[in-house]
Amino acid sequence: MANIQISPSTSSQFEPSIAVNWLNPSVMVVVAVDLRTGSPNIGLYKSIDAGATWSTRLLPLPAGFVAIESPHIDYVFPNSFVVVAHAFDADGLSGSIVTYTSNNNASTFGPPVIVNQGFGQFVNDDQVIVVTDKAGSSPFFGNIYTAYTHDYNTQFIPGNTIFFNRSKDGGKTFLDPLLLSSVNEFEEFPGIAITLNGIAIVGWITQPPGPSELRTTTSQDGGATFGIETRVTSVVVDPSPLPGYQFRCLTYPSLAGDISNSPTTRGNVYAVWQDFREGYSDIFLSISTNFGVDWSTPKPIANSPVGAQNFFPTITVSPSDGAVFVSYYTNRVNPPNIDVFLATSRDGGKTFTNTRTTTTSFNVEGIPLIGDYIGNAVVPQLDRLVCVWTDTRTGVENIWFGDNQ
Template structure:
């Protein structure tokens, strides 16, 4: 009888331990959110990059009003995003503000930031900041393409680097931006591109890649495993809205003609939700699989938001022939019909080929926003969606302009098979940058 009691107690303890481990596993599977910036004056439009050799080192940027005028805030973490330090990047002489900052990582310890700087409502220029000590310090800003009055305004920068293992162009840096012409009268905008072949120290003359008779928004570049360069943009008018790319097989020196990925239905701004006033642009997302996974390697993924269903949803098309042809678009979200899903961003693991698309959504209650992540481990054939935010937030809270929560969010891969995302959040009562990582093992 004593033996039976002892056995029963042991069995109960084992059951309790198993239940505890099960609960803990569930807790670990929950995402983790970290506040990147102090609350207070607005911060929005974040971008993030991770040191692929040491993923504990993470650098993020955002538009930051902490000191009054908009500047590029620089945020650095040495513990994979759990804790952050913050500073402001200086302006070049003669400029009074900055926005549209993006950051990219380049082997072995280089981080490069692109941004739009301006002295007012005109003369918008593209500027580069460069760090060779993992973001601890940055060289003085360098203007790589100036603007001229209201005739030329260079805005909505984007940046990528060539870290591809099979590329003969390792160390190249590619910047894209939207050049706006005749801003006050009969405005048009075109996708522009510039290249550096020495890690961001010097820059070639700009190339115009889209049709000057059209308008575009915020082009995005990508580099594949062999160093081929792709630049994407969305034509917003006056012709039929569509997603285009051009490609280069010589390290970004020359480009092919336009290739149509898909016609699209533009998302209206603001979104048709009572109480929404914030701006929503229609921007492309582009990424390449640089992994060695035979079934997915060198696949290109194009992602965008689309209003074809009568509400905003996130679509994906892919190419397995260096961008020459593209699959029919598929929906990557599993949100209820009628919910709004927008501001997608994509990243692909260079180790495993994991595809992750993050996006804002109001799927939980039809108004407050969350960030969700759609993940695919089979080359974009199927996706699993999960919530990344731990708290929904009201987009109308924040202390900034009521019509602006920024124009994008961002994501970077944490090798081998995880990621970190950054977004604008108002849970603190102001427009604040938060970061999120998936819980448990991915």
């Protein structure tokens, strides 16, 4: 289980996301915030040898913007990758959601496409995720879905909502946005799951000062319309920063659907998030076995010592056999230093084993931002789970790569 540094040591990088070409898993692509030019850009790191070596470059800024951040990437059959991110102008406002699409295994990308435009103090879009429909049994196979936090009236009486857009033409254009959440609450950083039959489920956590809850909404028509909100569970949002640390620690869900044909788990939908209900940050899981209609009672899955801080979970499910993989940060090994661990379930989320991904703990003392998330992806043919995270073992925040092999 080697750890490989994939970004330059001379500058900081954080908030990585990874995607793998399922037809040619030697091709892996990672995006992250990259500060090598001084301002935030999207670093793109590509491997054509299954993660052994990596090339690196920056994606071009969209015209009219001075910086870009919060990137996320997913794979589209057969040889395409789509990247979404939050671009902003010189005053830090007018945050807009943009996408980049490659149809040649990330060798080149088309020009950026504006998904939702920001406008000064009135509209700022951030915290974006992209998920593509890769379910072979789905009538919406190939659809691209993006959801994000849509901030409004940011310099007056601010509000946060969850917006959603979809593309039916491979990312060339995106259809009109949909408002998914209530304007009477604050929400943060949505997650998206696609089920075996193409049902799309979007989830988010409502934030203080109101009650904090994990909520979901479901689309059965390829993202054209969504039903009413479903309350999954109450959530105790982590303090930010976590006790003993200085970095920001947002609480949000990560969702994934089982699109395998495993008889006992196919169609399951899983949601994970960090929760402070025990007096420390732990990773909780809830499962829906009926495509998001009902959800199980949440349970912790990290199996870490009492008091250990576990946070920033990201989930993926193998399309080959339905195995569930959750990567997360934890200080369980050498507190207050941080490691990355992997929770794995092969029985539909009933039980989990937890293993260490990092080969050494790393120090985040005094760092105000380590990014808001990490990324993982599955190589279905090999039962291989690959993960990327922000790591400071070189003395600088860099992107590192590891797996469960």
